[in-house]
Amino acid sequence: MNDKPLILVTNDDGITAPGIRELISIMNEIGDVIVVAPDSPQSGMGHAITVNSTLFCNPVNVDDGPQLEYSCSGTPADCVKMAVSEILNKKPDLCVSGINHGSNSSINVIYSGTMSAAVEAGIEGVPAIGFSLLDYNWDADFRPSREFVKKITLSVLENKLPEGVVLNVNIPKAKKEAIKGIKICRQAHGIWKEDFDKRTNPLGKDYYWLSGKFVNLDHGEDTDIWALENDYISVVPVQFDLTAHHYMHKLNNWGL
Amino acid sequence: MNDKPLILVTNDDGITAPGIRELISIMNEIGDVIVVAPDSPQSGMGHAITVNSTLFCNPVNVDDGPQLEYSCSGTPADCVKMAVSEILNKKPDLCVSGINHGSNSSINVIYSGTMSAAVEAGIEGVPAIGFSLLDYNWDADFRPSREFVKKITLSVLENKLPEGVVLNVNIPKAKKEAIKGIKICRQAHGIWKEDFDKRTNPLGKDYYWLSGKFVNLDHGEDTDIWALENDYISVVPVQFDLTAHHYMHKLNNWGL
Numbered sequence: 289m290n291d292k293p294l295i296l297v298t299n300d301d302g303i304t305a306p307g308i309r310e311l312i313s314i315m316n317e318i319g320d321v322i323v324v325a326p327d328s329p330q331s332g333m334g335h336a337i338t339v340n341s342t343l344f345c346n347p348v349n350v351d352d353g354p355q356l357e358y359s360c361s362g363t364p365a366d367c368v369k370m371a372v373s374e375i376l377n378k379k380p381d382l383c384v385s386g387i388n389h390g391s392n393s394s395i396n397v398i399y400s401g402t403m404s405a406a407v408e409a410g411i412e413g414v415p416a417i418g419f420s421l422l423d424y425n426w427d428a429d430f431r432p433s434r435e436f437v438k439k440i441t442l443s444v445l446e447n448k449l450p451e452g453v454v455l456n457v458n459i460p461k462a463k464k465e466a467i468k469g470i471k472i473c474r475q476a477h478g479i480w481k482e483d484f485d486k487r488t489n490p491l492g493k494d495y496y497w498l499s500g501k502f503v504n505l506d507h508g509e510d511t512d513i514w515a516l517e518n519d520y521i522s523v524v525p526v527q528f529d530l531t532a533h534h535y536m537h538k539l540n541n542w543g544l
Numbered sequence: 545m546n547d548k549p550l551i552l553v554t555n556d557d558g559i560t561a562p563g564i565r566e567l568i569s570i571m572n573e574i575g576d577v578i579v580v581a582p583d584s585p586q587s588g589m590g591h592a593i594t595v596n597s598t599l600f601c602n603p604v605n606v607d608d609g610p611q612l613e614y615s616c617s618g619t620p621a622d623c624v625k626m627a628v629s630e631i632l633n634k635k636p637d638l639c640v641s642g643i644n645h646g647s648n649s650s651i652n653v654i655y656s657g658t659m660s661a662a663v664e665a666g667i668e669g670v671p672a673i674g675f676s677l678l679d680y681n682w683d684a685d686f687r688p689s690r691e692f693v694k695k696i697t698l699s700v701l702e703n704k705l706p707e708g709v710v711l712n713v714n715i716p717k718a719k720k721e722a723i724k725g726i727k728i729c730r731q732a733h734g735i736w737k738e739d740f741d742k743r744t745n746p747l748g749k750d751y752y753w754l755s756g757k758f759v760n761l762d763h764g765e766d767t768d769i770w771a772l773e774n775d776y777i778s779v780v781p782v783q784f785d786l787t788a789h790h791y792m793h794k795l796n797n798w799g800l
Contacts, residue, residue, distance in 0.1 A: 334621070335590030335654050343740075343752040365590070365655075366754065373738040374752070395667060397786055398591050399621075411651060411735055440800060447798050452733075453788045470800040474787040477708075479667055482629040484599075496599040498618075498625065525795055527788035530653055531730040532709045532781035539781055542703050544696060544726040 293319035293381035293445055296371050296409070300330040300364045300388065300401025303357065304350060307387035310430040311419065312355055314437050315384060318445070321355035322380065324371035326401075330363050331390075333401040335408070337369070338362045345370050364405035372412050382445060383409035386419035387430055387437065393420075393458045393512040393522060394478035394504065403456055407528050410454040415444055417454065422516060423461040432464035436521050440470070449525075456524040460516045471520040476511035478504040549575035549637035549701055552627050552665070556586040556620045556644065556657025559613065560606060563643035566686035567675065568611055570693050571640060574701070577611035578636065580627035582620060582657075587646075589657040591664070592619045601626055620661035628668050638701060639665035642675035643686055643693065649676075649714045649768040649778060650734035650760065659712055663784050666710040671700055673710065678772060679717040688720035692777050696726070705781075712780040716772045727776040732767035734760040 295315045299308040303325035315321045324345070344361040358375055360367045364385065372379060385405040392400040402418045409416035419437055421428055440457055449455070456475075460467060485497040504513050512522035551571045555564040559581035571577045580601070600617040614631055616623045620641065628635060641661040648656040658674045665672035675693055677684055696713055705711070712731075716723060738756040745751055760769050768778035 329596065332593045332595040333590070334592040334660065336592040336619075337588045337590065337655055338754055339588040340585065343754060344749070345752060362754075363592075369738045369754065370740065370752070374740045374742070395784070398663070398667070398784055399593055404590065407654065411654070413735075443798050443800055450791060450794075453791050456786075472792055472795045472800070474789065474792065475785055477785070482625045484626065484630045486630075493600070496601065496626070496630070498594055498599060498622065523795065523800065524786075525788035525791040526786045527791075528651070528654055528786070529731055529733070530712075530780075530782045530784070530786075532783035533730065535706060535709050535781040535783075536728055536730065538706075539728045539779065542699050544699055544728070544779065 295319040295321050296380040296383040297321055297323045298325045298364055298367045298385050298405045300326065300333060302326050302329045303359050305389065306426060307389050307421065307430060309351065311384060311387050312353060314434055316353055316355060318441060322371065322376065323355050323357040324360055324367045324375060326364060326367060327359040327361055330401045332399050333363045334399050335365055335404040336363045337365050364401040365408040368405050368408040379414050383414045383416040384419065384441060387433060388420035389426065389428055390424040391420055391422045391458055392418060392456060393516055394476040397456055397475060397526060406454045407526065411528060415449045417441065417444055417457055419457045421459045421461065432462065432467060433459045436470065452527055452529060453525050456526045458512060458516055458522045460519050462519050466519055467521060468519045471515040471522055473512040473515050473522045473524050474510055475524050476504055476513035477506035478502055478513060551575040551577050552636040552639040553577055553579045554581045554620055554623045554641050554661045556582065556589060558582050558585045559615050561645065562682060563645050563677065563686060565607065567640060567643050568609060570690055572609055572611060574697060578627065578632065579611055579613040580616055580623045580631060582623060583615040583617055586619050586657045588655050589619045590655050591621055591660040593621050594618045620657040621664040624661050624664040635670050639670045639672040640675065640697060643689060644676035645682065645684055646680040647676055647678045647714055648674060648712060649772055650732040653712055653731060653782060662710045667784060671705045673697065673700055673713055675713045677715045677717065688718065688723060689715045692726065708783055708785060709781050712782045714768060714772055714778045716775050718775050722775055723777060724775045727771040727778055729768040729771050729778045729780050730766055731780050732760055732769035733762035734758055734769060
């Protein structure tokens with residue numbers, strides 16, 4: 289009898305990204321691993337799903353690890369749907385997404401393909417964690433993350449997560465000995481100040497690149513941004529009941 | 545002096561969809577209208593933003609109304625960013641998104657481009673409402689919605705919304721006289737049961753269409769699904785602080 293947990297691994301940077309390769313190698317130490325991940329980068333895809341075009345999904349071998357892998361033409365959320373209802377045909381014991389190259393703290397959770405995969409798993413009743421490292425470089429050093437990713441994963445398998453809650457884990461870019469520990473946090477109130485870069489193409493037509501600067505408007509010491517700035521790993525429990533329950537009473541008084 | 549509110553209109557079905565044309569015509573009765581909407585359908589785009597490719601955004605005339613209109617190659621969230629920081633260069637007084645052809649009740653709020661536009665406006669500090677009609681047909685009858693859309697819009701302009709809250713409004717497919725009124729609701733707990741349709745292309749390669757069936761797991765009479773099934777218009781206040789505050793204490797006891 290095999291009592292190793294079945295772990296689904298996905299991401300938004302694409303199946304060959306160093307971050308997911310690291311995550312797969314960590315998960316191989318914990319359970320039986322199946323990878324269903326996008327065949328190309330899907331950063332900023334939020335919770336997009338593919339409703340108006342076709343999806344391709346094929347078995348691949350990316351390295352010589354024991355995991356089974358599928359490369360999928362869709363978004364991170366598509367990958368989770370495809371894994372659960374088509375490839376596995378059952379719920380895995382856990383879904384981990386990442387390790388993302390770059391932060392998904394604060395409001396970035398909304399735009400994040402990494403976190404949308406974890407949320408999609410949560411919606412389907414699968415315990416889920418999104419992992420991100422605050423380093424956008426393709427050759428980011430994921431080694432300091434290993435021990436913490438493993439610890440958090442084992443803790444989720446042991447403690448279980450309640451229905452409707454997944455974890456958003458962000459890891460500071462720091463040497464292992466500089467990381468002070470793990471902090472449970474709330475999502476900091478921050479926004480992106482956009483600055484569209486307007487250019488003209490060779491045919492004389494204007495076009496834009498979306499760029500911007502993240503602005504933290506929230507200096508609470510219980511936030512993910514504070515934790516990360518102070519060399520802690522941040523863990524935010526994330527829900528997908530978006531109801532602003534605190535405002536329902538007031539809204540009832542509007543007399544609509 | 546012009547004291548008419550400046551209203552930004554967008555959607556996810558594309559700038560020529562009947563739903564947005566109806567919404568523009570309603571908003572023209574309330575304020576000065578600027579439209580920045582996708583040049584093609586963006587259903588299911590969730591909160592995707594365009595980070596890895598260029599954006600085009602051009603003035604267009606779709607009908608002979610007084611509104612200014614821009615057609616944009618991006619997602620609904622891109623359109624709001626583009627409107628606020630590039631076209632208007634200031635915050636509008638209100639952003640309305642829709643009227644969507646199809647429901648955005650329950651978990652659909654997560655996948656919805658219509659609602660992601662409203663949420664993006666909320667993040668940028670603009671009061672916002674997403675409107676959806678429970679009729680996927682292109683020639684859906686939006687006329688019964690008019691009075692209610694106007695009433696809710698005027699109410700938001702009068703009462704203001706607090707920071708961090710936008711409204712998700714869904715309208716049943718019913719004759720005007722059959723609509724019983726407006727109900728403030730919470731998001732029902734429902735999921736999509738996927739059923740991928742596997743086919744083979746002319747080259748012998750397998751591909752999939754994502755399809756599925758919505759399953760309501762929540763029969764509370766305070767939910768949006770209940771309201772809609774009982775011919776009420778549902779209004780759910782939606783937040784984008786995704787922190788599961790109720791679970792932070794327990795998570796702190798995991799000893800991470």
